[in-house]
Amino acid sequence: MSKVSLLKRIAKQSFIVVVAALFAFPLYWVVVTAFNTKGGTYSIPPNFIPSFHLGPISYVITHTSWLHYIVNTVFIAGASVVLVLITSAMAGYALSELTFRGSGVLFLMIVGVMMLPAQALLIPQYAVAYHLGILNTYTVQIVPFAASTFGVFLFRQFFKSLPKEYWEAARLEGVGHLRYIYRVAVPLAKPAVLTVTLLTFITSWNQFQWPLIMTTSHSVQPIEVALSHYMQTFEANWRKLTSAVVLALAPIVVLFLLLQKHIVNGVAGRDSGVNR
Amino acid sequence: MARVTLRSISKTYGTDKVVDGVSLEADEGEFVVLLGPSGCGKTTTLRIISGLENASSGDLLFDGVSVSSTPPEDRNVGMVFQNYALYPHMTVSQNLSFGLESRKSKKEEIRKAVHEVCELLELSHVMTHKPKELSGGQRQRVALGRALIRQPSVFLMDEPLSNLDANLRERMRSELAQLHRRLRITTFYVTHDQGEALTLSDKIVVLNDGRIQQIGTSDEVYRKPANSFVAKFIGSPGMNLLDLEPLMISGMLEHGSISGLKELLHGQGADLSNVLLGIRPEHLELNDNSSVVTLYCEIQSTERFGSHNQINGLLNGDKDSVVVAKIPPDVELNTTDTVKLYAPYRHLHFFEKTSGNRIEVLDK
Amino acid sequence: MSIGVGTRWEPADEEALEASLIAPTARLGVRKRIRTLKNKLMGYGLMFPAISVFVVFFYVPAIYLLYISFFHWGILSSATNFVGLKNFKTLFSQPLFWHSLVTSVYYTVVMIPATVLLALGIAMLLRAGMEGKRGGFFRGAIFLPHVTPVVATSIVWVWIFNPRFGLANFLLTSLHLPALGWLESQTWALPAVMIDSLWHSLGLYVLIFLAGLANIPKDLIEVARLDGAKRHRIFYRIIWPLLSPTTFFVVVLSTVNSWQAFSQIYTMTGGPHGGAGGPAFATTTDSLLVYQTAFTYLHFSLASAMSLILFLIILTLTLIQKWISDRVVFYR
Numbered sequence: 001m002s003k004v005s006l007l008k009r010i011a012k013q014s015f016i017v018v019v020a021a022l023f024a025f026p027l028y029w030v031v032v033t034a035f036n037t038k039g040g041t042y043s044i045p046p047n048f049i050p051s052f053h054l055g056p057i058s059y060v061i062t063h064t065s066w067l068h069y070i071v072n073t074v075f076i077a078g079a080s081v082v083l084v085l086i087t088s089a090m091a092g093y094a095l096s097e098l099t100f101r102g103s104g105v106l107f108l109m110i111v112g113v114m115m116l117p118a119q120a121l122l123i124p125q126y127a128v129a130y131h132l133g134i135l136n137t138y139t140v141q142i143v144p145f146a147a148s149t150f151g152v153f154l155f156r157q158f159f160k161s162l163p164k165e166y167w168e169a170a171r172l173e174g175v176g177h178l179r180y181i182y183r184v185a186v187p188l189a190k191p192a193v194l195t196v197t198l199l200t201f202i203t204s205w206n207q208f209q210w211p212l213i214m215t216t217s218h219s220v221q222p223i224e225v226a227l228s229h230y231m232q233t234f235e236a237n238w239r240k241l242t243s244a245v246v247l248a249l250a251p252i253v254v255l256f257l258l259l260q261k262h263i264v265n266g267v268a269g270r271d272s273g274v275n276r
Numbered sequence: 277m278a279r280v281t282l283r284s285i286s287k288t289y290g291t292d293k294v295v296d297g298v299s300l301e302a303d304e305g306e307f308v309v310l311l312g313p314s315g316c317g318k319t320t321t322l323r324i325i326s327g328l329e330n331a332s333s334g335d336l337l338f339d340g341v342s343v344s345s346t347p348p349e350d351r352n353v354g355m356v357f358q359n360y361a362l363y364p365h366m367t368v369s370q371n372l373s374f375g376l377e378s379r380k381s382k383k384e385e386i387r388k389a390v391h392e393v394c395e396l397l398e399l400s401h402v403m404t405h406k407p408k409e410l411s412g413g414q415r416q417r418v419a420l421g422r423a424l425i426r427q428p429s430v431f432l433m434d435e436p437l438s439n440l441d442a443n444l445r446e447r448m449r450s451e452l453a454q455l456h457r458r459l460r461i462t463t464f465y466v467t468h469d470q471g472e473a474l475t476l477s478d479k480i481v482v483l484n485d486g487r488i489q490q491i492g493t494s495d496e497v498y499r500k501p502a503n504s505f506v507a508k509f510i511g512s513p514g515m516n517l518l519d520l521e522p523l524m525i526s527g528m529l530e531h532g533s534i535s536g537l538k539e540l541l542h543g544q545g546a547d548l549s550n551v552l553l554g555i556r557p558e559h560l561e562l563n564d565n566s567s568v569v570t571l572y573c574e575i576q577s578t579e580r581f582g583s584h585n586q587i588n589g590l591l592n593g594d595k596d597s598v599v600v601a602k603i604p605p606d607v608e609l610n611t612t613d614t615v616k617l618y619a620p621y622r623h624l625h626f627f628e629k630t631s632g633n634r635i636e637v638l639d640k
Numbered sequence: 641m642s643i644g645v646g647t648r649w650e651p652a653d654e655e656a657l658e659a660s661l662i663a664p665t666a667r668l669g670v671r672k673r674i675r676t677l678k679n680k681l682m683g684y685g686l687m688f689p690a691i692s693v694f695v696v697f698f699y700v701p702a703i704y705l706l707y708i709s710f711f712h713w714g715i716l717s718s719a720t721n722f723v724g725l726k727n728f729k730t731l732f733s734q735p736l737f738w739h740s741l742v743t744s745v746y747y748t749v750v751m752i753p754a755t756v757l758l759a760l761g762i763a764m765l766l767r768a769g770m771e772g773k774r775g776g777f778f779r780g781a782i783f784l785p786h787v788t789p790v791v792a793t794s795i796v797w798v799w800i801f802n803p804r805f806g807l808a809n810f811l812l813t814s815l816h817l818p819a820l821g822w823l824e825s826q827t828w829a830l831p832a833v834m835i836d837s838l839w840h841s842l843g844l845y846v847l848i849f850l851a852g853l854a855n856i857p858k859d860l861i862e863v864a865r866l867d868g869a870k871r872h873r874i875f876y877r878i879i880w881p882l883l884s885p886t887t888f889f890v891v892v893l894s895t896v897n898s899w900q901a902f903s904q905i906y907t908m909t910g911g912p913h914g915g916a917g918g919p920a921f922a923t924t925t926d927s928l929l930v931y932q933t934a935f936t937y938l939h940f941s942l943a944s945a946m947s948l949i950l951f952l953i954i955l956t957l958t959l960i961q962k963w964i965s966d967r968v969v970f971y972r
Contacts, residue, residue: 098683225791
């Protein structure tokens with residue numbers, strides 16, 4: 001390799017490192033701030049090296065019901081995942097294997113949902129929730145998200161790729177559709193299940209505007225909404241505030257670090273960025 | 277074991293008539309082979325018998341009762357797919373028991389059935405393995421087992437040996453034959469390989485273009501092909517078919533032969549300008565005999581097969597009359613040699629050129 | 641000429657044959673219809689849960705929206721009076737409404753090119769260093785912000801943009817540039833939000849571009865290189881056109897997302913922190929205004945009217961973009 005191209009390569013690699021660092025930096029900064037000494041936080045120039053001052057974070061842990069909010073969030077996200085898996089697998093199967101009149105219309109209906117701008121619908125959705133009597137509950141945070149267009153498409157795609165002989169053999173043996181979905185189709189669709197699970201969980205965890213509008217009582221609110229309350233509670237007490245943020249971010253970051261490969265693949269497909 | 281009857285079964289896809297008026301009957305316990313080139317409609321016919329596809333017209337009967345409107349799961353047929361279609365995430369015993377579980381049989385009965393089938397097919401030692409851990413032959417046996425475990429009255433196989441390599445295929449063929457002798461289930465077997473057809477069948481149904489060309493035993497389709505298609509399809513290589521008129525005019529035949537042929541055919545009222553002469557490569561001899569037709573053949577190429585040699589040649593250099601002959605391995609012949617080939621009368625076949633139908637010639 | 645040896649099924653009786661051919665096919669009709677009915681029930685049954693969620697929580701609200709905008713509506717009471725276009729007239733007479741539209745436009749118009757350029761740039765950069773695990777690590781780092789909750793990370797950015805102790809001003813002053821008021825300044829509040837948004841969303845768009853770039857056959861580029869084409873020429877004539885479907889997708893997606901951005905704006909400038917909607921309403925976009933009108937000022941009818949307008953705007957934008965794409969985008 002010539003010297004010039006070696007230099008180029010080094011330059012490129014360093015650029016990438018810089019970019020990646022830039023993206024990761026704010027997260028690092030939160031941690032630093034949260035665990036810093038009071039002096040360190042409010043100094044100019046700011047202190048970049050993390051200390052391990054546990055004062056603020058222990059205060060947050062003991063004096064707020066952050067755990068309660070996390071539990072809420074986990075519960076809501078978990079329930080959403082389960083429901084989405086069921087509804088998406090069933091609908092995806094129906095659209096891929098079965099031919100029945102009206103399947104085209106239903107398919108278009110699902111595509112149509114994707115076209116509706118979410119923001120614009122919030123007010124009428126609030127009205128619907130009100131009339132259904134589910135405002136300020138766990139239900140209102142779960143049920144509207146119980147179906148996912150992405151999930152339906154993913155499962156449909158997956159089921160379409162299964163050889164049709166699987167179903168034919170099962171059919172000859174007298175196995176019905178439901179049994180087939182449960183024993184053959186879904187077990188073979190593990191990648192789809194994983195992707196839908198992860199993405200639904202993350203989306204649900206990150207919901208903010210919806211619970212903000214639909215709930216008012218602390219007992220059912222998720223951590224995101226709690227955080228925005230903390231902004232008031234901890235007004236200008238940045239170390240405490242950032243500690244709360246750390247507590248809220250930690251689960252997601254950990255999840256991401258562990259399952260990064262699957263999450264990224266799920267979003268962008270298997271070939272993203274592979275330099276062939 | 278059911279007696280299966282197809283009456284004028286046809287299947288059309290759009291404007292394409294894939295199966296055209298197929299009628300045949302399989303007795304109880306009979307092994308019927310559906311044989312033909314790709315696209316001849318044999319797989320479609322099989323799928324119609326299974327119920328996975330519906331005929332556009334015609335009727336299908338099991339034991340004299342129409343099953344055309346019976347859904348496949350109620351027809352009690354077992355089917356082995358070309359690609360086996362084994363569930364990759366289930367073990368062998370789970371693959372076998374899957375269908376039975378749906379029928380709500382008792383656990384003990386299911387276990388017994390699975391064990392029996394595994395013993396029958398020598399799969400007992402791999403019962404807990406998953407398909408990807410099995411060899412090709414084992415997978416095939418699992419596919420067989422799955423079809424057999426419900427004790428079907430009709431057994432269907434769609435080119436089950438085509439995914440195996442040559443040696444394995446031979447072995448599995450004889451195993452299938454043994455299995456059939458033991459179980460005696462009415463079987464329909466689709467293949468494009470004549471070797472399988474000839475050795476496994478009680479009866480062969482030769483299909484082409486959706487239509488039955490001939491139904492008969494292996495012996496019958498070999499020795500008395502009903503038309504030129506069957507004649508050319510059966511045999512490897514197939515029968516040589518030569519246009520008679522140019523043959524007689526051009527001097528490819530010895531003079532004596534011509535009159536002999538004329539005599540034979542006149543008796544049948546056949547139009548000499550519309551006749552194909554058929555002779556199998558293995559029946560062409562190098563030695564003169566009485567009652568033979570003699571052909572002058574210019575050798576184009578020779579191939580050695582170990583057990584025999586094969587020569588490909590042209591009659592009198594005419595590009596349109598290709599002849600293939602099988603000769604004993606120790607005879608040395610070279611390209612561009614001209615050789616006399618002798619075709620005994622008793623091995624001659626005649627077909628109408630236009631329709632392909634056989635011309636029956638008495639007393640050769 | 642005889643037909644030859646071989647058995648064929650011969651009908652003993654022409655009539656019997658006819659009868660046997662007709663009857664089962666007719667029966668086939670009825671049984672087949674039952675089967676298709678069963679199939680239909682199964683199909684609808686399987687789809688019912690998903691479809692019912694979509695209908696109840698998306699389609700019904702959509703229709704409801706159309707309906708409510710023309711009523712005076714107190715949401716808690718069912719008492720509604722038809723007021724026709726009054727809501728819209730009131731809306732149009734409010735300068736804040738127009739201001740919010742302008743703000744939304746400003747925000748979106750800056751975000752789209754910024755997103756496209758930055759995401760594409762980073763994607764192209766990443767392609768170079770994309771080997772195996774290391775590449776995966778960088779991709780992960782860039783994508784991580786996207787999966788984090790917006791409120792949590794926006795708080796971090798508020799801290800970064802803190803005028804006295806924040807990193808942003810520290811950076812500026814160390815480069816001998818004037819410190820800015822950021823979220824407290826009329827001019828710089830929205831840009832601050834934009835930076836946060838970019839940081840949060842670029843990961844996704846980078847991934848999308850990476851996928852799009854991967855779909856360009858390497859041979860095309862190599863052939864061009866061998867022909868002596870320079871880098872930027874390769875880019876303009878080969879990569880850019882072939883990438884256009886992806887670029888288009890990114891543009892549409894970022895437009896829709898930018899216009900509907902809420903959480904970060906609310907956290908950084910609205911809601912409980914600071915003044916609602918930013919200093920002098922600098923960050924009051926359409927979405928934010930809809931929220932405030934409905935849930936802070938409880939003016940549901942106005943909010944509905946605004947939502948309807950928002951709906952139409954986004955729909956129109958999408959359609960326009962589609963129209964443009966049909967002319968400009970190169971689909972292979």
